Amino acid sequence: MMRLLRSAFVIGRRDFTATVLSKTFIFFLLGPLFPLLLGGVFGTIGARVAIEADRPAIAVTLQPNEFAQISAARQRLADAIGEKRAVQLKYFAPEADLAAQQKRLLASSSPPIQAVLSGRVGDAHLAGDVSPGDPTVSQLQLILRSALVPEMPVPQLDVTSTPKSSGSTAKDRALTAQLGQMILFFITILLSGMVLSQLIEEKSNKIIEVIAAAVPIDALFIGKLFAMLAASVLGILVWVSAGALLVNVFAAGGIAGLPPPALGWPAFMALAMLYFAMNYLLLGAAFLTIGAQAATVREVQTLSMPITFAQVLIFGLATVAVGAPDSAEGLAAAIFPLSSPMAMVARAAERPEVWPHVAALLWQTLWVALILHWGAKLFRKTVLKSGPQRKWWRRARA
Amino acid sequence: MLRQAQHERIYDGPAVEAIDLVKDFGETRAVDGVSLAVPAGSIYGLLGPNGAGKTTTLRILLGIIDPSAGSRRVLGYDRPIEAAHSVGYLPEERGLYPAMTARDGIAFVGALRGLPLAEGRRRADQLLAQHGLGEWAKKPIRTLSKGMAQTVQLLSTMVHHPRLIVLDEPFSGLDAINQARLEELIRNEAKAGATIIFSTHVIAHAERLCERIAIIAQGKVAFEGAVDEARGRLRPIVRLRTRNEDGPWRSSIPASARREGAEWVFELPKGGPEPLLKALIDGGAGIETLAIERPGLHDAFVAIAGDAAAAAMGAVEQAA
Helix, strand or coil, X not given: CHHHHHHHHHHHHHHHHHXXXXXXXXXXXXXXXXXXXXXXXXXXXXHHHHHHHCCCEXXXXXXXXXXXXXXXXXXXXXXXXXXXXXXXXXXXXCCCCHHHHHHHHHHCECCEEEEEEEEECCEEEEXXXXXXXXXXXXXXXXXXXXXXXXXXXXXXXXXXXXXXCXXXXXXXXXXXXXXXXXXXXXXXXXXXXXXXXXXXXXXXXXXXXXXXHHCCHHHHHHHHHHHHHHHHHHHHHHHHHHHHHHHHHHCCCHHHHCCXXXXXXXXXXXXHHHHHHHHHHHHHXXXXXXXXXXXXXXXXXXXXXXXXXXXXXXXXXXXXXXXCCCCHHHHHHHHCCCCHHHHHHHHHHHCCCCHHHHHHHHHHHHHHHHHHHHHHHHHHHHHCCCCCCCCHHHHHHC | CCCCCCCCCCCCCCCEEEEEEEEEECCEEEEEEEEEEECCCCEEEEECCCCCCHHHHHHHHXXXXXXXXXXXXXXXXXXXXXXXHHEEEECCCCCCCCCCEHXXXXXXXXXXXXXXXXXXXXXXXXXXXXXXXXXXXXXXXXXXCHHHHHHHHHHHCCCCCCCEEEEECCCCCCCHHHHHHHHHHHXXXXXXXXXXXXXXXXXXXHHHHCCEEEEEECCEEEEEEEHHHHHHCCCCEEEEEECCCCCHHHHHCCCCCEEECCEEEEECCCCCXXXXXXXXXXXXXXXXXXXXXXXCHHHHHHHHHCHHHHHHXXXXXXXX
């Protein structure tokens, strides 16, 4: 056992240093920056487009005193539902030829006019790209009714603030569970795919024979998998630290302002890290086994797409655990080895018990060992052409 | 004094034993009942044409692949991987990590065999300096010439002072100077107590280096034993040049004698040289020259493995 671990360490050390000390690792660390930059660039463009193109106004051609009335009513509505959600009103002094004014306003692009409100407050007419029952029409009806009724004093309402209610906590935790799963899924899908091509280097450099003669194939698999895990954890530590820094700098209340999971942040983060490792090791072991069968980079690329779909399928299974970790589906997702880490990270956000995590981690470790062992055996048999080559039924017949 | 690592148990038997090894790849039988015993401290050659089953036999002995049937013992271990720390292996298809420096490449293989990395680097520097590659120690392997890279890989098989060194076609791809250097290196390792097994299709290397050989043809061992024993299977060769073309002396040379230029070439008759000499003199041959030669390993190989295998070896030798 010690020799196996020592051999795995030698392989892992080589792979880790080869990965981390290569120039391409800088790009690996900067990887998450690209979607953020893209998001920032396209978000800014989108926001500008939204500001410029969105929220067409309703042109109001009432008498000035009546516009003041409905403007005050609109402000009361905006106070209740928010400025952005309240319909925009734009005043235009009524002209002699109302029909011509209406036509001209509806054709105007600066500002864009959705409809023209004319007539009087008690007898108004709305013309434009609207129909009865539209939210815009309903809002205008509320505004007009409010404008007609004299302003009433706001009734007293005592408000007592509590930090959380049961409803908001459950909602927040479900959100944390979902986010935890999503992050775990995306990080794993990005990193474990790299494992697919891990043995191509040894095969193409012909060093596989030297290694296979010196150490057990299990050690080769374990070393390769843990080296990539270590490189990934290094990357994640950099990303999480940078992310935490950004949240603390830009988000109100910093990290403490995020919805706390059931087990608390420290335990949740520790478990999330462990489940990432397990998710990575489980999927990585499976992918290493599959990738080891490939002889060329092209074969690995061909394998990538079905592998990605399989991961999405596993993620789909794990998502049923969010909100209902104790349901039959939730338990099935927690028991099925490949979806177990993602299902359990959701559980860590939603349930305070610790023992299911201990059991789950042991269960997942067992499966990592089994998959690695099977993978090594398959590699010896199919790639190194070791062991009996004939099918079992032919051997039986012989 | 044979090499014996401190942590290894004392073992006095043959370095390698194979008993009735069989290996099937699908319907093809690559190795068919190979049995051999390699004495500890010897230089042992596996001879045979390409496709004879030499590499597969070596891979089985090293534990890279398992046999379909039969058993093997390496340095006293039934599972070769347990002896891995005392074994060095140069595969036929050479390969190292191209981005690694020469010293790190050697130290890495040493580490695979249980040598601490720092010690491996120290020994790598020594070995590289001894073999004229000192200034290349810190250069990536990808920048080395093919011959240099091959030397680096060869040194990596020896960095941990193995008790058993297995070299698969070590001379292929080397120029004459490097072939001579490699022969010297093999002799030195054997002198230091290591057991060397190498496969080759070039009989001359085996003849110069080996004490024992196995001739493999079509997956089977056609001969296993000492080189002298292989040669001993053939009678000495007589090369005779006479002044007289014909005469009574002609009845004293065998009917199978052949002409090579002006010489008659034939196996020494069972009676030995003296009766032959007397018959030639009495028969009036007029002996100009008479030489009795020990048959070479090539002749033994032809006799043992057959003409087809010898022709295949010859073709490969010429190509090499």
